[in-house]
Amino acid sequence: MKNLTNVAEYNPNGFMKAVRIHEFGGPEVLSYEDAPMPEIKHGEVLVKVYTAALNPPDWYLRDGYRSLPPEWRPEGNFPMILGTDISGVIVAIAEDVKDFKVGDEVYSMVRFFSVGESKGYAEYVSVPVSDLAIKPAGIDHIHAVGAPMSLLTAWQFLVDVGHSYPNPLQAHPHIPVPLNGKTVLVNGAAGGVGHFAVQVAKLHGARVIGVASGNHELIVRELGADEFIDYTQTVAEDVIRDIDVVVDTIGGPASGRFLKTLKHGGALFPVYPLGFADYEKAEKLGITVSALQVRSSGAQLAHLSDFLNDGRIKVVIDTTFPLHAAREAHERAAKGHIQGKIVLTVA
Structure with a gap:
C-alpha cells in the first residue's frame, strides 16, 4: 500500500489468524480461522497483537445484543471479528x-463504541x-x-468523562462527583470494572465498601476496600446507609435497590443502566442517577499508564x-464470578 512505513512481516494482501463469527449466537459461533490482514488508513497503525481481553460488549455483540430492544x-x-482491548507492538504506520x-509496545481500546469495528481477537489489528x-x-x-475498557469505564464514571458523546439512555450528561472524604460502595467489586473502581475511588480519597462473593474478599481488601460485604451472606442494601456514591457494576433493573443506601444528595452510577426504572423515586430522594457509555481515549490511557506502571x-x-x-474463554465468562479480567494470548 502507499503512504505506509512497513516492516517485512506486513503483507496487506496476506492472511492472519483471527476469531470470527458468521452468525449471532452462543460461544459455539466463535470460529478460529484465516482472515484477511487489516489495511491501515491515514492516522492509523498496524499492531501485532500479543494479548486481547474479554469484555461484556464482546458477548453482547456475539449474542446479537439480545438484551436490547429489537429496534x-x-x-x-458477517464475518465479524470481536474484541476491543489489545496489547502488542506496532509493525506498520501510516505516513x-x-x-x-x-x-x-502499545495498548488500546480500539474504536469503541462501534459495532463490529474493533477486531481485537486477531493476530493483527489496525488502530x-x-x-x-x-x-x-x-x-x-x-x-x-x-486495563483499557474496564479501567477507562471506572475512570470516566468517577474522575473524568473525557468525551462529549451522549448516553442514549439518559438526557443529561454524566458528571463525576468529588470523591475525597466520601464513602463509595462498589457492587461487583471483584469484577473487571469493579476492581478498578475500588482502586480509583481509594486513590481519590474515598472510603470504599466492596460488595462481592466471599471468595473474593482477600483481593478486594488488598486493592484498597475498607470494608467488605459478602452478598451471599448479607444483603448490602439492608445493612448499609448514608453512602455518598454507589457504583453498581452489575446494573440493570435491580440497581434501584441501592437507592435506600444513599444519603440525600448522593449518586447512583449503574454501569449497565438498561432497564433501570426508578428515576422518579430517585428524584424524590434527592439522588442523582447517571451513567455513561465508555469511549476510546488514547490520551486517558497514556495518563493511566503512570498509575499502572x-x-x-x-x-x-x-x-x-x-x-x-x-470459545472456552467465553464459556468461562458465562459462568460468572470473574475475579478481574479474562485474557486471550495471541503472540
Whole structure:
C-alpha cells in the first residue's frame, strides 16, 4: 500500500489468524480461522497483537445484543471479528503518524463504541492513533490488556468523562462527583470494572465498601476496600446507609435497590443502566442517577499508564486462554464470578 512505513512481516494482501463469527449466537459461533490482514488508513497503525481481553460488549455483540430492544439491535456484518482491548507492538504506520513508530509496545481500546469495528481477537489489528497509548513498561502484555475498557469505564464514571458523546439512555450528561472524604460502595467489586473502581475511588480519597462473593474478599481488601460485604451472606442494601456514591457494576433493573443506601444528595452510577426504572423515586430522594457509555481515549490511557506502571493501580487476571480457545474463554465468562479480567494470548 502507499503512504505506509512497513516492516517485512506486513503483507496487506496476506492472511492472519483471527476469531470470527458468521452468525449471532452462543460461544459455539466463535470460529478460529484465516482472515484477511487489516489495511491501515491515514492516522492509523498496524499492531501485532500479543494479548486481547474479554469484555461484556464482546458477548453482547456475539449474542446479537439480545438484551436490547429489537429496534436497537445491530445488523450482522458477517464475518465479524470481536474484541476491543489489545496489547502488542506496532509493525506498520501510516505516513502521517508522527507520535508512534514501528517497534513501540502499545495498548488500546480500539474504536469503541462501534459495532463490529474493533477486531481485537486477531493476530493483527489496525488502530487509530487517537485510541492508542504506549504500554506501561512496568507490566507485561497480559496485565496491560486487562486495563483499557474496564479501567477507562471506572475512570470516566468517577474522575473524568473525557468525551462529549451522549448516553442514549439518559438526557443529561454524566458528571463525576468529588470523591475525597466520601464513602463509595462498589457492587461487583471483584469484577473487571469493579476492581478498578475500588482502586480509583481509594486513590481519590474515598472510603470504599466492596460488595462481592466471599471468595473474593482477600483481593478486594488488598486493592484498597475498607470494608467488605459478602452478598451471599448479607444483603448490602439492608445493612448499609448514608453512602455518598454507589457504583453498581452489575446494573440493570435491580440497581434501584441501592437507592435506600444513599444519603440525600448522593449518586447512583449503574454501569449497565438498561432497564433501570426508578428515576422518579430517585428524584424524590434527592439522588442523582447517571451513567455513561465508555469511549476510546488514547490520551486517558497514556495518563493511566503512570498509575499502572508504578503499581498504584493493579490489574487482576482471572484466567488466560490462547486465541484459538476463545470459545472456552467465553464459556468461562458465562459462568460468572470473574475475579478481574479474562485474557486471550495471541503472540
